[in-house]
Amino acid sequence: MTVASGPVIPNFGSGSSCEVNNGWFCTDWVRQHWADTLQPALFQHIELAAIAIGIGFAIAFLLALVGFRFRLVDPPIGIISDFLYTIPSLALFQILVPFTGITLLTVEIALVSYTLLILYRNMIEGLHAVPVEVVDAARGSGFTRIQTFTRVELPLALPAILTGLRVATVSTISIATIAPFVIAKGLGQPIYAALSEDVFKTEIFVAGGMVIALALVADGLIVLLQRGLTPWVRA
Amino acid sequence: MPGQAAELVFDEATKRYPGREGAAVDHLSLTVPAGEICVLVGPSGGGKTTALRLVNRLIELTSGDIRIDGTSVKAQNLVQLRRGIGYVIQQVGLFPHMTIEANIGTVPRLYGRPRSWIKTRSAELLELVGLDPSYAKRYPAQLSGGERQRVGLARALAGNPPLMLMDEPFGAIDPIVRTRLQDEFLRLQREVRKTVVFVTHDIDEAIKIGDRLAVIRTGGRLAQYDTPRAILEKPADDFVAEFIGPDRALKALSLHTLAELELGPPADGPTCGLEMTVRDALALLLEKKATVLAVTDEKGAVIGSITREELLA
Numbered sequence: 001m002t003v004a005s006g007p008v009i010p011n012f013g014s015g016s017s018c019e020v021n022n023g024w025f026c027t028d029w030v031r032q033h034w035a036d037t038l039q040p041a042l043f044q045h046i047e048l049a050a051i052a053i054g055i056g057f058a059i060a061f062l063l064a065l066v067g068f069r070f071r072l073v074d075p076p077i078g079i080i081s082d083f084l085y086t087i088p089s090l091a092l093f094q095i096l097v098p099f100t101g102i103t104l105l106t107v108e109i110a111l112v113s114y115t116l117l118i119l120y121r122n123m124i125e126g127l128h129a130v131p132v133e134v135v136d137a138a139r140g141s142g143f144t145r146i147q148t149f150t151r152v153e154l155p156l157a158l159p160a161i162l163t164g165l166r167v168a169t170v171s172t173i174s175i176a177t178i179a180p181f182v183i184a185k186g187l188g189q190p191i192y193a194a195l196s197e198d199v200f201k202t203e204i205f206v207a208g209g210m211v212i213a214l215a216l217v218a219d220g221l222i223v224l225l226q227r228g229l230t231p232w233v234r235a
Numbered sequence: 236m237p238g239q240a241a242e243l244v245f246d247e248a249t250k251r252y253p254g255r256e257g258a259a260v261d262h263l264s265l266t267v268p269a270g271e272i273c274v275l276v277g278p279s280g281g282g283k284t285t286a287l288r289l290v291n292r293l294i295e296l297t298s299g300d301i302r303i304d305g306t307s308v309k310a311q312n313l314v315q316l317r318r319g320i321g322y323v324i325q326q327v328g329l330f331p332h333m334t335i336e337a338n339i340g341t342v343p344r345l346y347g348r349p350r351s352w353i354k355t356r357s358a359e360l361l362e363l364v365g366l367d368p369s370y371a372k373r374y375p376a377q378l379s380g381g382e383r384q385r386v387g388l389a390r391a392l393a394g395n396p397p398l399m400l401m402d403e404p405f406g407a408i409d410p411i412v413r414t415r416l417q418d419e420f421l422r423l424q425r426e427v428r429k430t431v432v433f434v435t436h437d438i439d440e441a442i443k444i445g446d447r448l449a450v451i452r453t454g455g456r457l458a459q460y461d462t463p464r465a466i467l468e469k470p471a472d473d474f475v476a477e478f479i480g481p482d483r484a485l486k487a488l489s490l491h492t493l494a495e496l497e498l499g500p501p502a503d504g505p506t507c508g509l510e511m512t513v514r515d516a517l518a519l520l521l522e523k524k525a526t527v528l529a530v531t532d533e534k535g536a537v538i539g540s541i542t543r544e545e546l547l548a
Contacts, residue, residue: 131326131328131331133324133326133327133328134328134329134330134331135328136293136324136328137322137324137327137328137329137330137387138328138330139293139317140291140293140317140320140322140324140400141317141318141322141341141342141345141390142314142315142316142317142318142319142342142345143314143345144314147345152330155332156330156331156332158332230332231374232331232332232333232374232376235373235374235376235377
């Protein structure tokens with residue numbers, strides 16, 4: 001790692017005593033830099049993660065429709081998403097940059113590809129777990145194929161789908177901290193900066209803590225959504 | 236929505252699966268008169284369920300035909316056909332994510348009935364199958380097995396179908412509840428008078444439930460089609476005789492109740508109701524080591540007597 005060329009301590013000469021002495025955690029610094037550094041980073045982070053989860057969910061859903069309807073293509077889709085999941089993210093950036101450049105697109109492609117495995121697998125598992133006798137009763141009662149899917153199979157797969165969404169959301173929020181390797185966005189940025197500065201660590205703790213808090217909040221929101229959408233699960 | 240009972244005709248109905256030797260259902264021909272219960276009975280794996288599922292085309296015929304009130308099932312739109320046929324299966328298959336009310340309202344909802352209509356209809360049907368109206372807002376997971384099957388029956392009746400298909404509906408229910416459900420189903424049938432095709436491998440259930448029995452042998456071939464009494468008295472061949480069992484004379488006694496017999500004057504002895512079958516009355520005599528039974532009416536008053544000799548006559 002290269003040592004930063006400027007002053008070792010940010011705000012050199014004007015910082016609080018905590019900053020000047022490289023304290024482990026400087027609340028003054030947090031207060032001073034909330035508006036210019038931390039809050040923008042948080043919003044960017046939410047944006048990075050939300051785009052990835054939204055697109056990943058849409059792609060996984062389309063793939064799951066195909067994989068559920070045509071059993072033969074399920075294994076290949078599974079293997080491809082497995083494979084994407086195993087590529088180390090830094091390596092994936094290296095591979096992508098020549099094609100998509102130092103852009104948001106590069107980051108999102110990487111983030112989306114990590115959501116696919118979890119989302120797709122949970123959707124397919126959820127759909128296959130619908131009891132055969134329930135599908136039999138639906139068909140025997142005169143549901144069309146589409147009605148059977150939208151009114152019976154999909155709602156019954158919801159708990160599994162939403163569980164997949166929880167895992168994908170938490171992991172995407174965490175993985176999104178590597179975005180600064182490509183573009184200067186998200187909560188990874190203060191962490192990255194602190195790593196290069198070597199001495200001053202407050203940013204790591206604050207930004208890291210915010211990533212964890214964001215993941216917990218997002219997880220909690222999905223749990224609430226799950227409860228609202230699947231009241232029968234707790235019946 | 237459909238109405239009363241329909242006549243059902245199997246006409247050389249045949250199902251073969253490619254690559255499998257022999258047919259699953261082999262040239263099955265029989266007519267179920269409107270409003271009667273026809274029980275398909277026979278050994279497990281004999282093609283009874285396949286025959287049943289040919290009717291609502293969950294399985295398609297290979298050859299032959301099945302007609303409901305003269306119209307071939309093949310000539311009808313698949314979805315319309317199924318909406319007009321009540322379907323009850325052993326595992327019930329209630330929709331776990333829907334309330335009991337929504338489950339019962341399945342077919343009316345497919346017909347586009349308004350919410351308020353469905354609510355009223357569900358309440359009626361819950362009462363008809365002997366469940367409290369407070370069940371409407373519960374989920375299937377909150378019900379016992381017997382209660383779930385009652386809801387399954389209510390769901391099948393909700394569209395007022397002229398024909399009901401019932402595939403071992405009481406097969407997974409414990410014996411005590413099972414007997415009660417059979418009795419209630421018969422009471423219900425006297426009220427709604429549907430044409431019913433009922434599959435079971437239990438000969439006692441078949442004799443109790445059926446107006447007619449179709450004994451199906453392995454390979455989906457019809458061995459005998461007649462009333463329970465005729466089959467018990469005159470099994471068509473060794474297969475039927477063996478299937479209904481060596482105690483067929485005893486089983487035949489369960490087709491009659493004491494109400495059908497001439498009673499003697501009131502006497503002392505173990506008491507039994509008029510609605511008791513001759514078979515059960517005989518069993519009671521044996522158990523109590525008695526020679527005469529005191530017969531009571533619904534209120535429990537002794538109105539006559541019957542002796543062992545009279546029961547066996």
